[in-house]
Amino acid sequence: MSALLDRRLVVVTGKGGVGKTTVAAALGLVAARRGRRTVVCEVAQQERLAGLFGVHDVGNREAELAPGLFSVSIQPERAMHEWLRHQLKSGALAGLLGHSRLFGYLTAAAPGVTELVTMGKVWDLAQAKRRTGGSAFDTVIMDAPATGHALALLRAPRTYANIARVGPIARQAGSIDAFLRDRSATGVVCVALPEEMPVNETVDLERRLGEDLGLEIDQVVANAVLPERFDAGEVKRLREAGTGAAVAAALIGEQRTRGQQEQLARLRAEIRAPVTTLPYLFEPEPLRRELELLSDRLEEAQ
Amino acid sequence: MIEDWLERKQVCICAGSGGVGKTTASAAIALGMAARGKKVAVLTIDPARRLANALGLRELGNEERRVDAGVDGELWAMMLDAKRTFDELIEWHAPDERTRDAVLSNRIYQELSNALAGSQEYMAMEKLYELSQEGHYDLLVLDTPPTRNALDFLDAPRKLSEFIDSRSLQLLMAPGLFGLKVLGRGTNMAFSVMKRATGIDLLQDLGEFFRSFGDMTEGFRERALRVNELLGQRSTAFVLVTSPRREAVDEGIYFHRRLKDSGLPFAGVIANRVQRGGGPAKRRELEDLLGGELAAKVYDSYEGTRRLAERDQANLDLLRRRLGRTPLIEVPHLPDDVHDLDGLRRMDEFLFD
Numbered sequence: 001m002s003a004l005l006d007r008r009l010v011v012v013t014g015k016g017g018v019g020k021t022t023v024a025a026a027l028g029l030v031a032a033r034r035g036r037r038t039v040v041c042e043v044a045q046q047e048r049l050a051g052l053f054g055v056h057d058v059g060n061r062e063a064e065l066a067p068g069l070f071s072v073s074i075q076p077e078r079a080m081h082e083w084l085r086h087q088l089k090s091g092a093l094a095g096l097l098g099h100s101r102l103f104g105y106l107t108a109a110a111p112g113v114t115e116l117v118t119m120g121k122v123w124d125l126a127q128a129k130r131r132t133g134g135s136a137f138d139t140v141i142m143d144a145p146a147t148g149h150a151l152a153l154l155r156a157p158r159t160y161a162n163i164a165r166v167g168p169i170a171r172q173a174g175s176i177d178a179f180l181r182d183r184s185a186t187g188v189v190c191v192a193l194p195e196e197m198p199v200n201e202t203v204d205l206e207r208r209l210g211e212d213l214g215l216e217i218d219q220v221v222a223n224a225v226l227p228e229r230f231d232a233g234e235v236k237r238l239r240e241a242g243t244g245a246a247v248a249a250a251l252i253g254e255q256r257t258r259g260q261q262e263q264l265a266r267l268r269a270e271i272r273a274p275v276t277t278l279p280y281l282f283e284p285e286p287l288r289r290e291l292e293l294l295s296d297r298l299e300e301a302q
Numbered sequence: 303m304i305e306d307w308l309e310r311k312q313v314c315i316c317a318g319s320g321g322v323g324k325t326t327a328s329a330a331i332a333l334g335m336a337a338r339g340k341k342v343a344v345l346t347i348d349p350a351r352r353l354a355n356a357l358g359l360r361e362l363g364n365e366e367r368r369v370d371a372g373v374d375g376e377l378w379a380m381m382l383d384a385k386r387t388f389d390e391l392i393e394w395h396a397p398d399e400r401t402r403d404a405v406l407s408n409r410i411y412q413e414l415s416n417a418l419a420g421s422q423e424y425m426a427m428e429k430l431y432e433l434s435q436e437g438h439y440d441l442l443v444l445d446t447p448p449t450r451n452a453l454d455f456l457d458a459p460r461k462l463s464e465f466i467d468s469r470s471l472q473l474l475m476a477p478g479l480f481g482l483k484v485l486g487r488g489t490n491m492a493f494s495v496m497k498r499a500t501g502i503d504l505l506q507d508l509g510e511f512f513r514s515f516g517d518m519t520e521g522f523r524e525r526a527l528r529v530n531e532l533l534g535q536r537s538t539a540f541v542l543v544t545s546p547r548r549e550a551v552d553e554g555i556y557f558h559r560r561l562k563d564s565g566l567p568f569a570g571v572i573a574n575r576v577q578r579g580g581g582p583a584k585r586r587e588l589e590d591l592l593g594g595e596l597a598a599k600v601y602d603s604y605e606g607t608r609r610l611a612e613r614d615q616a617n618l619d620l621l622r623r624r625l626g627r628t629p630l631i632e633v634p635h636l637p638d639d640v641h642d643l644d645g646l647r648r649m650d651e652f653l654f655d
Contacts, residue, residue, distance in 0.1 A: 016320015017545065048549070146320045148447070163410055196641040197325075197353070229599050238600070241591050245580035246604035253603050255637045263639075282606035 004218050005031045007187040008126040009179070011142045013150035014191035015201040019223040021048050022294065023191045023278070024143040025065075029295040032068035036138035039070040039125055043118050043144060043153070049073075053288060062134065070137070072125070076114040079121040086131050087168060115156035116173065123176045126185075147190075147205045154180060154213055180215070187218040192267060194222050194260035194277075199267045206271055217273040221298075222264055224280040226257045276301040303631055304331055304541075304653045305338065307569040311539045313434060313532065314443045314569075318543035319553045323574040325353060326640050327543045327633075328445035329379075330649040335441055336377035337650070343378040343438075345429060346445040354381060356642040364390070366433075371643060378439070380429075387425040395521040405518075423447055424526075431529045456533070456564070539569035544621070546576050546614035555624045570629040572653070573618055578634050579611025580604075 004010060005027070012024040024040050031038040039062060042049050050056065053065040062072045084094035124131050126140040144150040157176035164170035180186050190205055192198040202220060209215040230238065235254055241247050268275050278297055281290050308314055308331075316328040325346055332344035343366050344357075357369050357379040364386045366378040389406065396402035405411055423446075430444050532538060540561055544554040554571065561568045583604045588597035622630060633652040640649060 016322075017547075017550070018321060196639045198321075229603055230596075234596055234599075237592065237596060243591070244583070244587070246583035246588060246600050247591075249580070249604045249607045250600045252637045253607065259637075259639055282609055 004187045004189070005034065005036070005139060007139070007185055009122065009140045009142065009186045010189060011144050011150070011154070011186065012189045012191060013144040013147055013205070015193075015198045016146040018191045018193050018198055019278075020146075020191050021143050022052070022291065023189070023221050023223060024141050025049055025052050026278075026291055026294040026298055027189070028069050028071075028139075028141050029066060029291060030299050031139045031141070032066060033295070033299075035068065037068055037070075037135070038139040038141065039072055039137045040065075040141045040143055041122060041125060042071070042073045043122070043142065049143065052291060074118055074121050076117055079117040080113075082131075083117055083120055112152070112156045112159055115153045116160050119153055119157050119176055119180075120172065123179055126179070147201055151205075151208060151212065154209075154215065158213070181213070183216070183218075186215075188215060189219045189221060190217045190273070191221045191223055193224055194263040194267065196263060199263050199270075202267065203270045206273065217271070220267065220271055220273050220275045222267060222275055222277045225264070225277045226253065226260055226280045228257055228261070230254055303570075303629065303655065304334065307539055307541065307629070308335065308441065310537065311569075312439075312441060312537040313430065313535075314441060314539050314541060315430075315446060315533075316444065316541050316543050317446045317557065319550050322543050322545040322550050323640070324543045325445050326646070326649070327541075327572050327574060327653075328443050329353060329357060330640075330646045330653055331541070332379070332441075332443040333371055333373070333377055333643070333646045334650045334654050335443075336371060336373040336375040338654075339375045340440040341376040341378075341438070342441045342443060343380060343433060344443040344445065345380050345382055345426065345433070347382045347384070347426060347447045353641050356646075364429075375440075382426055382429055384425040387429055391425075391428060391522075391525075392518070395518040395525075397518070401518065424529075427529050427533075428525070431525075431532050434532060456560075456566075534564075534566055536567060538567050540566055541569050542571045544571060544573055546573050546617045548617050551617045551621045554621060558625055558628065568628065570631065571621065571625065573621070573630060573632045575635040576618065576632045577607065577610040577614045579608045579615075582608070 010027065012020050012027065014020050021042070028038050028040040040049055049071045050063055050065060053071075055063055055065055055071075062070045064070050081094060085091050088094050122140060122142050125137060128136050130136060144153060157173040157180065159173075161170050161173035161177055164173065188209065190202050192202040202217075206217050209217065230250070235251075238247055238251055238254070264275070264277070276298070278294050281293075283290055314328075314331060316324050316331070318324050328344055328346060332342045336342045346354075357377075359367060359379055359381045363381060364383045366380040369377040369379050371377045392405050393402055396405065426444060426447055430442060433439065433442055542554050542557055544550045558568060558571075583601055585597065585601055588600055591597070592600060618630070618632070631653060633649055636645070636648055638645065638648075640646060
């Protein structure tokens with residue numbers, strides 16, 4: 001993971017509901033603790049990240065969540081406006097175009113534009129000299145959407161580079177695509193749960209990333225792994241005791257743990273990338289303290 | 303209970319945020335209704351492999367297949383291929399072979415129909431509409447694709463027809479894209495600024511692309527309107543699938559409000575994988591039964607479970623308060639992962655009793 005956090009961009013994806021935002025935040029904490037100026041960007045307009053740190057109403061700001069750790073929520077319309085302004089070297093012209101209904105319809109009709117400008121903004125954040133101004137970041141962590149949409153996002157620059165062939169869009173889309181495919185610049189983390197479907201989706205993502213984009217997963221994080229509390233002898237004693245809600249719950253927990261361990265073994269067998277695990281948190285919702293705990297575990301995992 | 307929700311319904315749309323078990327719930331509903339004598343088809347997009355295998359779908363195919371589920375009715379399943387559906391639509395709407403080939407071989411169409419981020423949503427509904435028109439089934443169950451926003455798919459047909467109605471499409475389809483003097487200075491200016499921003503090639507190709515769509519747009523617009531109508535029909539039922547986690551519950555509340563505001567037929571909520579708790583454990587009794595060390599572990603694990611159960615109930619209480627009289631079914635977190643027909647059958651008693 002050390003090498004992973006030396007990249008300028010780390011894309012965090014995985015099946016829906018596996019804890020991508022939490023893992024992205026924990027990774028961000030690790031990077032920031034190492035003295036890297038880090039920004040975690042959300043692209044799904046959810047703005048959940050700042051909430052994890054108890055910071056609210058961040059809007060478009062690059063909000064500082066912890067020393068050296070920032071967050072930003074990328075809004076496609078705004079990213080589009082920034083791009084136009086840079087392209088046309090004129091705020092007025094960009095405003096004219098941005099407010100033109102024709103342009104609005106065109107961008108809505110040419111699917112993938114949202115994805116392209118979003119990736120453009122992520123790419124810009126990861127550059128030493130940012131087009132849009134602002135201080136540079138050492139590490140950008142992208143809290144990407146679920147695998148299907150993440151693939152669409154990662155593919156958009158290449159799609160547009162191919163479509164446009166020449167001109168400024170082709171040039172810029174080509175640069176973004178090259179950056180994403182440069183393994184010394186960009187890393188990919190896939191978050192999974194040790195369950196049948198998330199494991200399948202991770203295996204599938206690794207294959208599709210490779211086939212469609214020539215990318216590899218650098219790290220798989222298996223999240224919410226239940227503790228292996230009981231050894232075989234203890235399980236036997238519990239079965240024999242067999243009375244009461246607490247014992248029954250322990251046996252069900254044991255059954256789930258076994259199921260998870262089987263899926264973890266399958267994940268390790270079917271995935272080329274290294275797999276690290278994070279513990280299940282028996283807390284109502286992950287908050288700052290739990291995030292610290294998870295980032296400690298990620299640091300240890302190297 | 304689900305049986306009541308789906309009485310006299312021909313379409314059941316399962317929606318919800320990612321990772322809550324939408325695919326599983328859709329399949330369990332379809333299997334349960336088939337077991338009760340109905341001829342049911344479940345449409346799903348790219349579900350995990352083993353569930354697909356259990357349903358007899360080894361590969362992506364755009365046609366329904368019969369699942370050998372040993373039920374009184376019939377269970378059919380289909381895994382949707384968005385790109386193929388798009389191609390089929392073009393073939394259907396194209397007035398002649400020349401137009402069809404022009405679109406299918408257009409570079410922009412090829413790039414976009416592969417990468418099209420929004421197309422899955424629309425294509426899922428398109429397929430639903432097609433099957434409902436054919437009328438071979440008593441009930442169609444749609445597992446909606448995972449979207450950023452659980453409701454993106456609702457807007458897809460409207461967006462498409464709006465775009466087709468728009469003046470900009472007419473412009474793009476007009477021959478000689480950049481000789482548009484008649485259209486007024488504003489438009490010309492917008493185009494010339496766009497040229498600077500994008501590079502001319504892209505716009506010309508786009509123009510060519512939309513021009514080749516030419517005669518098909520009316521057909522597409524008609525179709526999109528009908529798909530939209532299907533959603534609001536009384537024979538359609540929306541079912542929200544949620545987990546008892548706070549984020550999913552918040553999204554569920556939003557979803558419910560939006561459906562109500564749009565006047566769409568909402569049947570109820572399935573809260574999936576709800577942790578069941580119990581009364582406090584008596585530590586002393588556990589120690590007598592198991593000895594100190596093992597008792598402490600059992601106690602800890604039980605307390606953890608109880609905390610989760612309390613959290614789930616608090617979140618579901620919030621959901622109930624906000625949903626008013628909308629019925630809610632709780633499916634407990636089962637000890638085993640649900641990923642095959644047996645697993646689906648285990649969900650049956652909670653969904654249907």
